Amino acid sequence: LAIITIIGAGDMGSAMSVPARYNGHEVRLVGTHLDRDIIEHARETGAHPRLNRQLPVGAAFFQLEQLEEALTGAELVISGVSSFGVDWFLDEILPRLPEGLPVLSVTKGMLDMPDGSLKTFPELYEEANPGRAFCAIGGPCTSYEMMDGDQTTVCYCGRDMSVLRWMKSLLETPFYHVSVSADVRGLECAVAMKNAYALAVCLAVGLSEQRDGKLHYNSQAALFGQSVREMRKLLALAGGQDDNIVYGVGDLYVTVFGGRTRKIGSLLGKGVAFEEALSQLSGVTLESHVIASRTGRAVRRLIALGKAEAGDFPLLLHIDDIISNGAQVDIPWEKFVDRM
Amino acid sequence: LAIITIIGAGDMGSAMSVPARYNGHEVRLVGTHLDRDIIEHARETGAHPRLNRQLPVGAAFFQLEQLEEALTGAELVISGVSSFGVDWFLDEILPRLPEGLPVLSVTKGMLDMPDGSLKTFPELYEEANPGRAFCAIGGPCTSYEMMDGDQTTVCYCGRDMSVLRWMKSLLETPFYHVSVSADVRGLECAVAMKNAYALAVCLAVGLSEQRDGKLHYNSQAALFGQSVREMRKLLALAGGQDDNIVYGVGDLYVTVFGGRTRKIGSLLGKGVAFEEALSQLSGVTLESHVIASRTGRAVRRLIALGKAEAGDFPLLLHIDDIISNGAQVDIPWEKFVDRM
Numbered sequence: 065l066a067i068i069t070i071i072g073a074g075d076m077g078s079a080m081s082v083p084a085r086y087n088g089h090e091v092r093l094v095g096t097h098l099d100r101d102i103i104e105h106a107r108e109t110g111a112h113p114r115l116n117r118q119l120p121v122g123a124a125f126f127q128l129e130q131l132e133e134a135l136t137g138a139e140l141v142i143s144g145v146s147s148f149g150v151d152w153f154l155d156e157i158l159p160r161l162p163e164g165l166p167v168l169s170v171t172k173g174m175l176d177m178p179d180g181s182l183k184t185f186p187e188l189y190e191e192a193n194p195g196r197a198f199c200a201i202g203g204p205c206t207s208y209e210m211m212d213g214d215q216t217t218v219c220y221c222g223r224d225m226s227v228l229r230w231m232k233s234l235l236e237t238p239f240y241h242v243s244v245s246a247d248v249r250g251l252e253c254a255v256a257m258k259n260a261y262a263l264a265v266c267l268a269v270g271l272s273e274q275r276d277g278k279l280h281y282n283s284q285a286a287l288f289g290q291s292v293r294e295m296r297k298l299l300a301l302a303g304g305q306d307d308n309i310v311y312g313v314g315d316l317y318v319t320v321f322g323g324r325t326r327k328i329g330s331l332l333g334k335g336v337a338f339e340e341a342l343s344q345l346s347g348v349t350l351e352s353h354v355i356a357s358r359t360g361r362a363v364r365r366l367i368a369l370g371k372a373e374a375g376d377f378p379l380l381l382h383i384d385d386i387i388s389n390g391a392q393v394d395i396p397w398e399k400f401v402d403r404m
Numbered sequence: 405l406a407i408i409t410i411i412g413a414g415d416m417g418s419a420m421s422v423p424a425r426y427n428g429h430e431v432r433l434v435g436t437h438l439d440r441d442i443i444e445h446a447r448e449t450g451a452h453p454r455l456n457r458q459l460p461v462g463a464a465f466f467q468l469e470q471l472e473e474a475l476t477g478a479e480l481v482i483s484g485v486s487s488f489g490v491d492w493f494l495d496e497i498l499p500r501l502p503e504g505l506p507v508l509s510v511t512k513g514m515l516d517m518p519d520g521s522l523k524t525f526p527e528l529y530e531e532a533n534p535g536r537a538f539c540a541i542g543g544p545c546t547s548y549e550m551m552d553g554d555q556t557t558v559c560y561c562g563r564d565m566s567v568l569r570w571m572k573s574l575l576e577t578p579f580y581h582v583s584v585s586a587d588v589r590g591l592e593c594a595v596a597m598k599n600a601y602a603l604a605v606c607l608a609v610g611l612s613e614q615r616d617g618k619l620h621y622n623s624q625a626a627l628f629g630q631s632v633r634e635m636r637k638l639l640a641l642a643g644g645q646d647d648n649i650v651y652g653v654g655d656l657y658v659t660v661f662g663g664r665t666r667k668i669g670s671l672l673g674k675g676v677a678f679e680e681a682l683s684q685l686s687g688v689t690l691e692s693h694v695i696a697s698r699t700g701r702a703v704r705r706l707i708a709l710g711k712a713e714a715g716d717f718p719l720l721l722h723i724d725d726i727i728s729n730g731a732q733v734d735i736p737w738e739k740f741v742d743r744m
Contacts, residue, residue: 078521123683147471175478176740177542185589188554203629204621204622204625204626204629205441205622206621206622209620209621209622210622212620213682214612214620214622214623215608215623215626215735215737216622216623217531217626217629217630217737217740217741219742239737239742241626241737241738241741242741243740243741243742244742245742246726270557272666275515276534279661280549280552280554280657281544281546281549281657281661282544282545282546282549282550282554282555282658283549283555283558284657284658285544285555285654285655285658286544286555286556286557287652287655288653288654288657289543289544289557289650289651289657290557290650292649292653293650294649296650306646307633309632310629310630310633310636312633313629313632313653314625314628314629314632315625315628315629317540317621317624317628317629317657318621318622318624319617321621322621327701345676382502395555395556397579398556398581399556400581400583401557401581401582401583402583402584402585
């Protein structure tokens with residue numbers, strides 16, 4: 065049994081306490097400066113206020129000032145920050161972690177570099193803090209279903225397979241199934257992209273709801289298929305292998321039916337302008353449009369450099385146009401047809 | 405403008421009259437011996453009784469005895485039969501088609517051969533009737549949404565690209581988008597398999613409905629991702645290229661949300677035995693379990709011959725066990741994890 069310290073008491077970070085406690089580990093959940101109320105509430109009631117569920121019995125809750133205490137004797141750190149918290153984790157947390165303590169991150173997303181390349185968070189962390197093992201989780205997993213013990217499959221990626229297998233041994237349960245992969249770029253790219261493309265698939269949800277109030281599936285499926293086609297091309301551009309696309313596909317599926325990304329995609333599909341759609345969702349963190357515009361920017365750079373073809377990414381470029389340039393929704397169906 | 409004769413007035417065959425008439429072609433819809441009432445009804449009301457929609461103005465309706473008349477001057481035949489009608493089409497229709505008249509088939513499915521290989525219907529037809537062009541349609545397209553003019557993307561496959569481009573030019577519309585591919589095995593395998601795997605994904609629908617009456621998505625997404633993983637392996641075994649997997653993925657998506665396959669998968673997921681589930685659906689053609697057991701049989705043969713590994717197809721083998729051997733649903737989640 066191990067001591068596992070989770071930093072970030074958002075939905076996914078908090079949910080990771082479930083498999084960890086299921087396996088009997090000592091779990092310490094540390095809130096960021098944004099999570100003060102969550103930790104307070106958890107201490108008083110044992111529940112997570114946003115997930116609206118009991119946290120597992122035996123988990124201990126810490127405010128950020130108690131980080132040192134929460135790290136004493138820890139064998140694994142789980143980073144529960146969202147992509148908006150990556151810089152904070154880099155600047156404020158990494159320097160305070162004991163040497164050699166490995167990190168498993170739930171954060172999904174990538175950074176676009178000036179040369180058009182995309183960088184994964186494990187790569188970013190490793191550059192800042194060489195010598196520490198950084199691994200990351202990808203795959204279709206909503207936090208509240210995981211807390212309810214629903215059957216869930218994920219993949220842990222990282223450079224070192226023995227570290228990955230050890231993390232898997234700590235956290236795998238009869239309902240939380242863990243693959244491991246050394247293809248960090250493949251997995252991280254596949255699961256980051258799904259945020260942008262889930263938003264795209266949900267344009268069709270909004271379009272059909274607007275039309276007759278019903279759900280239609282031919283158009284959703286057309287966008288789903290085109291998403292997978294473009295995600296595979298992005299994976300190749302990012303230097304990933306093709307096999308981890310299955311986690312991106314599963315993650316795309318779960319995100320299309322998830323709350324916030326579906327909501328904004330549907331609003332856009334109904335013709336609501338992006339800024340207005342965002343304001344209707346105020347108060348919730350929305351990673352999908354950030355990753356969409358990052359990826360759009362990266363792909364536009366690659367196109368300008370002659371390293372990618374615009375014709376390979378009509379859906380992504382349209383999403384980016386909607387988000388970054390205020391374009392109206394006008395899905396380029398005819399561009400999804402193989403050119404020949 | 406061309407004369408297009410559709411043989412088989414089931415849902416998809418009849419729906420093909422919509423893009424054909426949209427483009428102004430002369431459309432002749434011929435019922436099989438099973439479609440007598442449909443043709444009768446269409447003549448009286450202009451509507452399709454099962455699709456519950458008007459057929460396009462100007463389409464002409466023929467009973468099977470009038471086949472010769474319906475074929476006079478025809479430039480393209482569309483076969484609208486289901487996979488259960490393939491033998492009938494081979495034996496009764498092919499010998500009566502004018503020499504050289506090309507055939508475009510809506511039928512999805514494959515046949516399992518004694519050596520464990522899978523054969524596509526275009527290949528089967530070509531062997532029986534060499535010298536005629538046989539093409540087939542794959543991709544996510546439900547007939548009723550297509551009739552309503554929903555945005556739909558499909559792929560036509562066949563040996564001869566110029567024939568495919570000609571068929572595409574006849575039938576493509578602003579709402580019905582057609583790619584073409586010479587990878588017959590890749591496309592046909594991808595879209596045939598989706599029937600079996602849609603049934604598999606819907607096990608999770610039934611399991612979660614049984615549990616608390618609600619839909620959960622982690623488990624559906626896990627099965628969806630595993631389905632795509634196995635479909636890619638089957639595609640490779642069938643000698644297809646990997647790119648047409650996107651049509652299989654789109655088709656899987658649309659089928660998961662379609663009527664009959666979702667219904668039987670959900671029933672099985674709720675613990676209803678296969679025979680009982682079938683009888684609850686009596687009266688409807690159900691291709692999903694036929695293709696599932698065919699593919700299961702083919703894969704078991706390939707495993708016995710040392711050409712495939714059981715560990716690559718845990719989901720398909722479980723579905724086949726449920727259907728062919730009366731096994732209880734017990735999804736082998738732990739087998740979806742990469743072995744290493």
